[in-house]
Amino acid sequence: MTQQNNGCYRSQRRPGKSFSSRTEYLEHELTIMNPKRWGINLPFRDYHFEMEDFVPALAATIGKIVMVAAVVGAFAAPMGLSSEFVIENVRFEMLIAALLFVILFSGIFNPNANLAGTHGPMIPMIPLIVASGGHPMALGIMVGIFGLFLSVTRGGSKLMVLTGEGVRGGLLIYLGAVGMISQVKALFTWAEGIGMGYVAFAVILSTVLIYALLARWQMRWLSIPLGSGLALLIALVMGAPFEFVTEPGIPNLNPAYWWGEETGWMMGMPDLSHFIAVAPFAVLAVAMWSPDFMGHRVFQELNYPEKAYKVLMNVDDTMAVASVRQMVGSGLGGGNLSSSWGTYMIPAAIAKRPIPAGAVLTGIFCVVAALWGYPMDLAVWPPVLRVxxxxxxxxxxxxxxxxxxxxxxxxxxxxxxxxxxxxxxPVFGWSFTMLLDNLGLIGDKERSQELRHTDRWIIPAITFVVMCVVMAAVGMLPGIPALVESFR
Structure with missing residues (x-):
């Protein structure tokens, strides 16, 4: 069977010059691929590298530096840990992600599993986790356990199927609009802080123009390198201050250092109280995976041809990889919180590229950035980061x-x-609207009538109730004090 699959891809592959357009060639590549789930998929045998793979790999590397720094920094600030600690831990996390998971899992063992990235929506919750007596290792292990349970029971894919198109679309619009506004505000805050508000105006204006032109030319997959590069150039030309501070080097790779009493996190190993304190937050983190993963797969469905179903992201497998990566990373000493890697999947889907080739390049880029050091300074500089x-x-x-x-x-x-x-x-909005939509109270009533009794209201109702209980426990329901205080 393996030889048949390999021969099928090789026999059907044709050079790009034999197609009338680049898009036609890329879509042909998507339709002839037949990746093996939890098998061995090798470059040039089961998939090829294209120039379009470099863009999502570059975008993913920039996003990785930015997001992991944000998560580790959110832990470090209330703990009184230094910025040097944050950079060191980020470099360590990038090596873990690249060498142990990105290349091996998404590039070789399961190209249908998206890369295990960073759980951005949990960043605002981290100060509360620390205040509640949480421990980064305890949180990571609990997230991994709950995530594996959801993956094994195929709960992630089930919730995705039960989420109607209107609910998906509205959630994407909300996340996109809120994120866009927050990034624009953050860039202006930085620029005004250095007394150069006009730099932010020039950067945003140029970003709008370049994005519009790329959309017109159907080349939006180039938006991250071109947009960030142009933002860097404009900000430097206009005199915005920048300097390299992170030198080349290898981060400390010893888990005993990171979980020591006087070194690394300076917290030692977690005990039972730490696991109890982080349990509600771990449930919430895994619950937020479903809409996040669903949004990433949507981009593939919108940009891939219909016959390319074999290369679509598998939600349950992605949850499994993210869960294992979370437990291993936390056990070794990392502070990252895993999720589906959006800064990779979104540009890769727009570029009409499958997961594995870009995953291998992403792993290589992450290793280079972590060891070289200087690219990390560029990636976190506000004009580059925000754009x-x-x-x-x-x-x-x-x-x-x-x-x-x-x-x-x-x-x-x-x-x-x-x-x-x-x-x-968004977790409340997704679970609440999914319940109303499946009951037929809003949206497509014909779709509701076609659902089974269990899918129509039992699963959505249980999901909504569980989410409300968890959010009440951690103080995320307006006007309701956090119940998690009782665990302290």
Whole structure:
């Protein structure tokens, strides 16, 4: 069977010059691939590298540096740990991700599993986790355990199927709009802080123009390197201060150092109280995976041809990889919180490229950045960072959501999920609107009638109730004090 699959790909592959357009060639590559799930997939035998793979790999590397630094920094600040500690731990995390998971899992063993990235929506919760007596290792292990349970029971893919198109679209619009506004504000805050507000204006204006032109030319997959490069150039020419501070080197690779009493995190090993304190946050983190993973797969469905179903991201397998990566990374001493890697998947889907080739390049880029050091300074500089997130994540999210809400049925569900998300948060908005949509109270009533009794209200109702209990426990429901205080 393996030889048949390999021969099928090789026999059907044709050089790019034999197609009338680059898009036609890329779509042909997607349709002839037949990756082996939990098998051995090798470069040039089961897939090839294309120039389009370099862009999502570069975007993913920039996003990785940015997001892991944000997570580790959110832990470090209330603990009184230094910025040098943050950089060292980020470099360590990048090596863990690249060498142990990105290349091996997404590049070789399971090309249908997206790369295990960083759980950005949990960043605002981290100070509360620390205040509640949480421990980074305890949190990572609990997230991994709950994530594996959801993966084994195929809960992630089930929830994705039960989430109607209107709910998906509205969630993407909300996340895209909120993220876009936050990045613009953050860039202006930085620029005004150095007394150069006009730099932010020039950078944002140039970003809008380049993104519009790339969309016109159907080359949006180039938006991150071109947009970030142009932002870097404009900011430097206008006199914005920048300097390299991170020197080449190898981070400490000893887990005993990171989990020592007087070194690394300076917290020692976690005990039972730490696991109890982080349990509600771990449940919430895994619950937030489903809408996050769903949003990433949507980009493949929107940009890939219909016959390319074999290369679509497998939600359950991605959850399994993210869970194992979380437990291993936390056990070794890392502070990252795993999720599906959005800054890779979104530009890769737009570029019409499958997961494995770009995954291998991403792993190589992450190793180079971690050891070299200097690229980390560039990636976290505000003009580069904010523009990369704007054009690589939030604007595509907004566009994808708008494409999915073109009729009255889907727009109704989209409006409710956006309202509910603004009222509490996207987890509440997603679970609440999914329940209403499946019951037929809003959206497509014909779809509701076709659902089984269990899918129509039992699973959505249980999901909504569990989410509300967890959010009440950690203080995420407006007007309700955090119940997690009782664990302290």
């Amino acid at each position: 990369a997130l704007l054009v690589g994540v939030f604007l595509p999210l907004l566009e994808a959501g708008m494409q999915m809400t073109r009729d009255s049925k889907t727009s109704q569900s989209a409006g409710i999920v956006m309202f509910a998300s603004a009222f509490v948060n």
